[in-house]
Amino acid sequence: MKAYRKEKDLLGAREIPADALYGIHTLRAVENFPLSGRTVHPALIHAYGAVKWACAKTNAELGYLPEEVYRPLAQACEEMADGKLDAHILVDALQGGAGTSLNMNVNEVLANRALQLAGKQPGQYEFIHPLEHVNLHQSTNDTFPTALRVAAIRLLKQLENELVRLLETLQNLEKKFAHVVKIGRTELQDAVLTTMGRTFGAYADAISRDRWRVYKAEERLRVVNLGGTAIGTGITAPRRYIFKVVQHLNAITGLGLARAENLIDATQNSDALVEADGILQTCAVNLHKISNDLRWLSSGPHAGLNEIILPARQAGSSVMPGKINPVIPEAVMQAAMTVMGNHTRLVQACAAGNLELNAFMPLIADALLENFSLLTKASHILNRMALKDLQVNEANCKKQVENSTAILTALVGRLGYEKIQQVAQKMQQTGQSVREIVISEGWLDESTFNELTSAEAVNRLGTEERTK
CATH class of the missing domain: 1.20.200.10 (Fumarase/aspartase (Central domain))
Known part of the structure; x- marks a missing residue:
């Protein structure tokens, strides 16, 4: 038979599995917010572990946390920061209360994990408490x-x-x-x-x-x-x-x-x-x-x-x-x-x-x-x-260039708009390529055509000035 422990909050008492790292606040949040079906982003859980670790360290340094509480709590925080406690953060990604449910889930998991590390049982909050110790001098809102x-x-x-x-x-x-x-x-x-x-x-x-x-x-x-x-x-x-x-x-x-x-x-x-x-x-x-x-x-x-x-x-x-x-x-x-x-x-x-x-x-x-x-x-x-x-x-890029009117613009600077317009018309009438037309008309030779349509010419800023 599965063992349970009893925890209390403002609204009353509930039974929690004896070995669970979560507590009553997490249980209520899981029941209250069956919304997205998505867990909290792991990066947020890990960051929360780091934040709680910093808070615990500060409180210990200032004398607010005794060593026997701080030592296992710091280790639990480090485990959360390293991603080792993700499976115990059960609340839905979407929840009412500005994130209080996640904060309490984190507090309870850290407290119970610290209790385990201290040789105690989960739920023995008289030794390490989710609010009195883990959440000391903090709020969900910060x-x-x-x-x-x-x-x-x-x-x-x-x-x-x-x-x-x-x-x-x-x-x-x-x-x-x-x-x-x-x-x-x-x-x-x-x-x-x-x-x-x-x-x-x-x-x-x-x-x-x-x-x-x-x-x-x-x-x-x-x-x-x-x-x-x-x-x-x-x-x-x-x-x-x-x-x-x-x-x-x-x-x-x-x-x-x-x-x-x-x-x-x-x-x-x-x-x-x-x-x-x-x-x-x-x-x-x-x-x-x-x-x-x-x-x-x-x-x-x-x-x-x-x-x-x-x-x-x-x-x-x-x-x-x-x-x-x-x-x-x-x-x-x-x-x-x-x-x-x-x-x-x-x-x-x-x-x-x-x-x-x-x-x-x-x-x-x-x-x-x-x-x-x-x-x-x-x-x-x-x-x-x-x-x-x-x-x-x-090969296909070259073929498309040869058979497209787009190539005409590259020749405007040398031949002028009127001649290029004639080329475009002749392309439609005969099905010839631009290369074939301008060379057969004697307007450009093969070498000049290749130069005007080369990568170097295409990449050049602007076009060459026409000689008067």
Whole structure:
């Protein structure tokens, strides 16, 4: 027969499995919020472990926690920070109460794990208590936002690293295919000549800006309200604790965090999170645009553009044999779309804060951290699964150039608009290529035609001036 222990709270008593690390507050939250079916983002759990560790260390240093409590509690916090206690955080990602349910789940797990490490049984709170010890001089309202920022900065660094790798690949493709002349299109119609190198170079510049923006976003996330407790006044927390706790969190995390000058502002306002997520939207837009272009450029392959060849990753159809779909760009686009949708959730939640507190921090955390993770993973698979082994169909690019009116613009500077218009008309009438017409008319020789339509000419800024 399974053993149980009894725990009490404001609403009464409940039975908890004797060996469970969670307690009555977690049990009620699990019952109250069967919403998304998603667990709290692991990065937030790990960051919460670091925050609680910093709080415990500060309290121990100032004499508020005895050594016999601090030692096992610090070890439990370290385990949570290292991801060893994730399975015990049971509350739904979405919950009422500004994140109190997650804070209490964390407090109970840390208290009971510390009890185990101290040789006691879970639930023996007379020795180590979730509130009296683990949550000492804290509130959900300062620990949750601080943990969110710690988690966001860590995920930000992962995203930045992936963007750097993606940028390097795009720059390599820019160099590798600088010699390939292709059709440049506006509004999906043939326009002028460009090169495949310039195509990838434009993508590289966009991702370069994303990398820089993401890097700079850390400045907005570094300011935390830890020590502000309930509304930013620091009520129930000693002044020495308020001044020291962020220093200890910095030592534990290695992040350059700073205590907000105005803790009341930092507790009630979430505009910095909107700003950071706005930067993620820009990244999502660029990944979406690049991925969609890859789908177009690889389309066909026999009745489409077929200018690039994406690595084949899986069979494309259950009914059409031989079909290969651009599944990686499609997946990246879906991730980008989700990020854009999450921004709507986040903006609404940040705007819905009232007076001294935002009650919707769980949704904000869920949206922001998922966005970081999605963009990191999307950048990774786009780079590794699509771009690394991408090939260019040089023969088809050349064929399209030779048979398109887009090549005419490259000759305007030498032949003038009237002659080029005649060439266009003759192309339609005879089906001849531009090369055949201008050479047969004696307007250009083979060598000059090749020079005017070469990658060097196409990449040149502007066109050569016509001699008078």
